[in-house]
Amino acid sequence: MSEAGTVTTRRDPAAVDPPEKVDLHAPGKHDPDETGHFGPYGGRFMPEALVDALDELRDSYDKARVDPDFVDEFKRLLRDYAGRPSLLTEAPRFAQHCGGAQVWLKREDLNHTGSHKINNVLGQALLTKRMGKTRVIAETGAGQHGVATATACALLDLDCVIYMGEVDTQRQALNVARMRLLGAEVVPVKTGSRTLKDAINEALRDWVTNVDTTHYLLGTAAGPHPFPTMVRNFHKVIGAEARAQMLEKAGRLPDVVTACVGGGSNAIGIFHGFIDDPEVRLVGIEPGGHGLDSGEHGATLTEGIPGMLHGAFSYLLQDEDGQTIEAYSISAGLDYPGVGPEHSWLKDTGRAEYTAVTDDEAMHAFQLLSRTEGIIPAIESAHALAGAIKLGKELGEDGVILVNLSGRGDKDMDTAAKYFGYAS
Amino acid sequence: MTGLESVFARARTEGRAALIGYLPAGYPTLEGSQELLAAMIDGGCDIVEVGVPYSDPVMDGPTVQAASDKALRAGFRLRQLFEVVERISSHGGQAVVMTYWNPVHRYGVDAFARDLAAAGGQGIITPDLIPDEAATWMKASDEHGLHRIFLVAPSSTDQRLEMTAKASSGFIYATAVMGVTGTRDKVGAGAAELVRRTREHTSLPIGVGLGVRNGEQAAEVAGFADAVIVGSAFIQAAEADGTDGVRRLAAELAEGVRSPR
Numbered sequence: 001m002s003e004a005g006t007v008t009t010r011r012d013p014a015a016v017d018p019p020e021k022v023d024l025h026a027p028g029k030h031d032p033d034e035t036g037h038f039g040p041y042g043g044r045f046m047p048e049a050l051v052d053a054l055d056e057l058r059d060s061y062d063k064a065r066v067d068p069d070f071v072d073e074f075k076r077l078l079r080d081y082a083g084r085p086s087l088l089t090e091a092p093r094f095a096q097h098c099g100g101a102q103v104w105l106k107r108e109d110l111n112h113t114g115s116h117k118i119n120n121v122l123g124q125a126l127l128t129k130r131m132g133k134t135r136v137i138a139e140t141g142a143g144q145h146g147v148a149t150a151t152a153c154a155l156l157d158l159d160c161v162i163y164m165g166e167v168d169t170q171r172q173a174l175n176v177a178r179m180r181l182l183g184a185e186v187v188p189v190k191t192g193s194r195t196l197k198d199a200i201n202e203a204l205r206d207w208v209t210n211v212d213t214t215h216y217l218l219g220t221a222a223g224p225h226p227f228p229t230m231v232r233n234f235h236k237v238i239g240a241e242a243r244a245q246m247l248e249k250a251g252r253l254p255d256v257v258t259a260c261v262g263g264g265s266n267a268i269g270i271f272h273g274f275i276d277d278p279e280v281r282l283v284g285i286e287p288g289g290h291g292l293d294s295g296e297h298g299a300t301l302t303e304g305i306p307g308m309l310h311g312a313f314s315y316l317l318q319d320e321d322g323q324t325i326e327a328y329s330i331s332a333g334l335d336y337p338g339v340g341p342e343h344s345w346l347k348d349t350g351r352a353e354y355t356a357v358t359d360d361e362a363m364h365a366f367q368l369l370s371r372t373e374g375i376i377p378a379i380e381s382a383h384a385l386a387g388a389i390k391l392g393k394e395l396g397e398d399g400v401i402l403v404n405l406s407g408r409g410d411k412d413m414d415t416a417a418k419y420f421g422y423a424s
Numbered sequence: 425m426t427g428l429e430s431v432f433a434r435a436r437t438e439g440r441a442a443l444i445g446y447l448p449a450g451y452p453t454l455e456g457s458q459e460l461l462a463a464m465i466d467g468g469c470d471i472v473e474v475g476v477p478y479s480d481p482v483m484d485g486p487t488v489q490a491a492s493d494k495a496l497r498a499g500f501r502l503r504q505l506f507e508v509v510e511r512i513s514s515h516g517g518q519a520v521v522m523t524y525w526n527p528v529h530r531y532g533v534d535a536f537a538r539d540l541a542a543a544g545g546q547g548i549i550t551p552d553l554i555p556d557e558a559a560t561w562m563k564a565s566d567e568h569g570l571h572r573i574f575l576v577a578p579s580s581t582d583q584r585l586e587m588t589a590k591a592s593s594g595f596i597y598a599t600a601v602m603g604v605t606g607t608r609d610k611v612g613a614g615a616a617e618l619v620r621r622t623r624e625h626t627s628l629p630i631g632v633g634l635g636v637r638n639g640e641q642a643a644e645v646a647g648f649a650d651a652v653i654v655g656s657a658f659i660q661a662a663e664a665d666g667t668d669g670v671r672r673l674a675a676e677l678a679e680g681v682r683s684p685r
Contacts, residue, residue, distance in 0.1 A: 035556060045525055045552050047483050049577035049602055191489055204482040209603040308526040309480060321502040322530030324479040
């Protein structure tokens with residue numbers, strides 16, 4: 001059993017480690033056990049044919065994470081290419097709608113390609129080169145991860161194939177064009193629910209066939225070991241920066257850190273900046289869709305039952321027979337029936353809490369942030385903002401909330417125009 | 425001797441490979457699948473591999489996916505699997521189940537093993553469960569006398585072949601190519617090599633699957649393996665000619681496994 005759940009270490013809350021000095025990649029007590037389990041969650045529920053590739057990936061990553069050349073090159077790309085550190089912005093006019101609590105936004109929307117996804121793809125693309133592979137495949141839902149992957153592949157001269165559910169290619173046509181412009185091949189997936197989970201199935205089928213030349217650049221902190229740990233570590237920079245910025249600008253740590261959870265990569269990245277600060281609540285906001293009672297939602301941790309999907313044991317939306325239930329959300333980036341295994345463990349240990357907001361609550365927050373702060377968030381991130389509105393009312397005027405603004409909303413204008421009736 | 429063991433012993437005495445045919449339970453309907461599986465046995469399959477239709481079959485190509493979807497849309501429920509297996513057993517057939525792991529986990533591993541054994545099932549082929557994660561299944565299969573049929577692949581290292589062989593019983597499922605299920609013009613050249621490498625670690629029979637579609641290929645595989653496993657081609661035969669098509673294909677393949685090359 002790993003120590004992943006022991007989160008009692010208390011740091012000096014005023015300690016400001018400059019993020020560039022903190023080693024975010026070294027093995028530590030929040031890593032899973034040797035076989036990739038966070039408590040009972042995670043592991044490798046994968047075809048034998050892929051085990052060798054997973055072993056190779058694990059070994060390569062284990063070497064890279066402690067190799068200063070790799071870590072420095074990753075940091076250099078984050079700084080000189082992705083534009084890190086991302087800003088921390090106070091949102092006082094938005095905060096008036098949050099019970100008067102202070103609201104701070106971690107501006108992952110300002111990264112190159114417009115979301116947090118760039119952190120992970122740069123890390124994995126560098127690792128792909130290191131492994132001597134020449135081809136990258138990836139799945140995408142909203143298109144954020146697909147665009148980020150196509151971008152990294154253009155930068156590092158890797159062949160790139162993106163699997164995207166046919167439904168999503170229609171919802172996110174602009175991102176399809178963007179990926180193609182960047183030189184990626186976009187394959188619309190027509191099986192199953194034709195959304196993110198089926199895009200992952202298709203990518204796995206490609207991987208098992210082409211594993212010699214190909215790296216599967218998984219876009220979230222889910223899947224078989226070592227993906228959940230590796231993807232998390234590439235995103236830990238979000239939380240490390242945010243913690244230092246909060247201490248510098250707000251003069252204190254937040255009471256609550258909140259982030260949206262689909263697969264859970266942006267949330268795990270920001271949560272880890274505060275995981276050893278037990279006084280800071282970590283709250284993940286899941287897509288409640290048309291409401292939890294409607295059955296049309298993607299609230300995996302709130303409503304799911306643990307099971308295996310896409311290589312890991314974790315909370316899962318499934319029926320009595322163990323068939324996956326299709327998730328629904330207005331956000332194409334959150335309608336995933338699984339979730340990263342570390343979130344399942346954080347839920348069970350009580351270190352993090354998870355709750356859901358509906359499409360309507362998210363869209364209200366989407367419009368509100370646009371009109372009060374002049375920032376158009378991704379609909380995914382608008383879920384975290386809707387969570388902040390609720391949490392702020394709970395905390396009152398003395399409260400301080402940090403929201404991970406994981407992406408920008410340009411890609412969502414078609415959905416928003418339809419929702420608000422702006423198009424006519 | 426278990427049912428599977430006697431099948432392999434008989435095939436060995438006859439100097440041939442065993443024939444294993446796959447079809448999903450509930451495809452195209454519950455009743456229909458029972459007729460197709462019976463036709464498979466009548467045509468000459470020694471063992472039938474009953475698939476559990478699943479929403480996310482990552483090891484399967486388009487043919488098996490479409491058949492699984494059809495079964496689920498027709499209303500297949502997991503508990504009906506045991507009726508299908510029972511029917512095969514009472515038809516004198518030997519059934520193993522092929523299933524992704526989540527349906528078994530959800531049903532309860534021990535309960536699933538108990539109900540499968542009660543229906544006369546011989547064991548489970550587990551495409552996404554590797555021995556490393558199989559502690560619960562090891563225990564339940566021992567308790568209920570079921571075979572654990574794990575997969576090996578061309579990419580498996582010798583160390584993993586040894587570990588997997590040790591954890592297996594009944595037979596070992598060798599995937600002929602790196603890829604998903606589906607018919608192919610050629611069975612991978614790597615298949616014979618994989619069988620050879622696996623034999624260094626086990627005396628269990630080794631079945632080869634992925635890609636076989638006709639008698640000629642069955643004869644080729646029978647030249648180096650103990651069993652020939654055919655799936656997608658049976659679905660295509662069922663789509664084209666129903667029970668007649670399945671019986672005909674089984675007969676052709678049965679002849680193939682008796683003419684090893």
